[in-house]
Amino acid sequence: MDTTINHLMLHKVGLNTFYGQVFLPDICELSQEMHPYTRKYFEELISTGTIKEIAPSDVWYEERKSFAPDQVGKPLIAHPNYGFELLQGYPVFSGKILGGCIDSMYDFFNGERYEDMPILCEKYHLFPDAEDWKGHILLLESSEEKPSPEKYRQSLEYLKERGVFEAVSGVLVGKPMDETYAQEYRQLLIQIINKPDLPVVFNLNFGHSMPRCIIPFGIEAVVDVEAQIIRFTD
Incomplete structure (x- = not known):
């Protein structure tokens, strides 16, 4: 169980929260220093108490396979990142962001x-x-x-049955770790949601993949895929 249920419980009582980051894998990363993208959002939140805007990372990192002492100082393997990817819908939309880990939503x-x-x-x-x-x-x-494509499918179907996709103004989807099942997830999002006018944006740098930003929940956001930016207006 991750922190998704905590965010939804706090939302229920009217408290805004920040989604990510995590102390050990982010602040205590085994490389020589924090990943620059991660550090940027960590320092902004610590120094200002908020996040003003989010842009894509230039790179993504493969999952660290070992956390043994000999890994201290060793960087993660990096790959070029390709930014926010609009799967369907209008490229500019707005709303207050809420959600979490789809694995945990499956368990709900x-x-x-x-x-x-x-x-x-x-x-x-x-x-x-x-x-x-x-x-x-x-x-x-x-x-x-x-999660396997079949579990991902069932998770989306649970959300659809609850009327989530009929209610929201858009969907933001984080990059899967190591891009595992990325193509299958893209196809399932379009197929299961089955609402072509609903904006669905893939490959954002939050959640479990590295590096990751910090997402404010409960703050009005404007997503602009063409400009490759999410701005928070409150």
Whole structure:
């Protein structure tokens, strides 16, 4: 279980939160220093208390396979990044961002991992209803478990059944770790959402893949894929 449920619980009581980063893998990265993209957003939040805008990283990094002492000082393998990718819909849209890890959202509705979780989430209404998603942009990212295309499909179907895609103004999807199943996820997002006018943007640098920015939840955001930027207006 990651922090997604904590964000949704705090949203339920009216508190805004910041999605990412994580102390050990981000601030204590085993390379000689923090990744520059990560450092930029960390320092902005610490020094100003907010994030004004988000742009893509120039690179993405492969997952570190070992955390043994001999890895200290060794950089991660880097690849060129290609920025925000518009899968469908209008390139400019707005709303307050809310969401989290799609693996955890799967557990909200499916008791395979935690038998009592769907019961508790339903009892306490921890997942926002369709009305609450209005005026929001859905954020989705996948974990280090790299969910199979079939699990990803079922997760999207759960969200669709809850009326999420009919309510939101757009969808932001994080880069999968090591780009595993990236093409399959793209196809499933278009196929399952099945709403061509709903903006869906892929390959954002947040969530479990490296490097990652910090996303304010509950703050009005304007997404401009053509300009390759997300601005927060509050």
